[in-house]
Amino acid sequence: MSKINVLLVDDEMEFAETLAERLRMRSIDVKVASRADEALTILDSGLQPDVVLLDIKMPGIDGMEALREIKARDPLIEAILLTGHGAAASSIEGMKSGAFDYLMKPVDISELIVKIEQAVAKKRAVDQESGGGSGS
């Protein structure tokens, strides 16, 4: 499997930067955005992540709306919701909106890696079937 690209979107920057550092130590490329609109700008600039890790509760555009925007831009991008919200309803709504899965904060890094790898495998399989290959 070629190198995995992840876009991590969370307004809690210490959490995001630390998690990103730990993922990079595991050979995953990570780009961090502190807001949903910043993440959408990054996607519009041409970055093609395999997976977006998305906090649900953020200032401005929240994670649920961001998920719909991301899927509208590229339905093949897989999203894993990260939430400290404790609200199963939001997570289930996210699944209905096309999220691959969700994890509750604090996250377990091993569990997160497994989810990321599963999401990437799904994305790349669909990508190949459709004769694509987004180059990620």
Add this chain to the structure above:
Amino acid sequence: MNISDDLFRQGQIAFNGRIIADATHEIQNHFAVIKEYSGLIADLLQTKQRVINRTNKRCAQITKSINERADRAAQMVDALNGFAHRGDVSVRRFKVNEAAAELTVLLQRHAALRRVALDLDAGTETPVVTNDASVLQYLLFSLITPLLDAMEENGSIAQHISTETSGTAMINIVADGKMNGSPEQDLISSKAVDKCLEKLAAGISMNTESGDHLQILLNIPSVAVA
């Protein structure tokens, strides 16, 4: 404009739920950061790190951040605990600064989500009143959250507390920033605000000098213990 005690109680329970949900969310965030930092230390110690000094320096930074996060989580838990006990006795002597400070800590998450600065200037005075602290917190919540929701990013809400006369406190809430709609009209017609004022025997006045500036002056007296 008046509402029944039952409806008021329902509103107060909803307020408690909202505060607990926001506070526990924020505490969970602190724990999430602490967990990532501790995981990072473990990762750093496991790597074949040849530059020992750099690893040590990074670990020192991380432990400092963990301490800060633990302090913030503890502050939140402390405020939540104080808040939970405010309703134990309805009317008693309490420090207005402390009741307002608790609520300010507990509303920080909401303020941060709105990107609005919410501050409390307790000044040098520590007014003590005999009244219902839980109703005062509900009043402050009912006044501040509509302002937070109406205010655009980078606005500010400051509370200044002083002693008006012995046994009477003055709380001056100053909102500065562009606001959507007319929050002052919503506050004037708020049944929860009205009922809180009645229960506290408190006075209120509002001043809107311009569209971007709103001042609310509260007069919190002492009342007789039932």
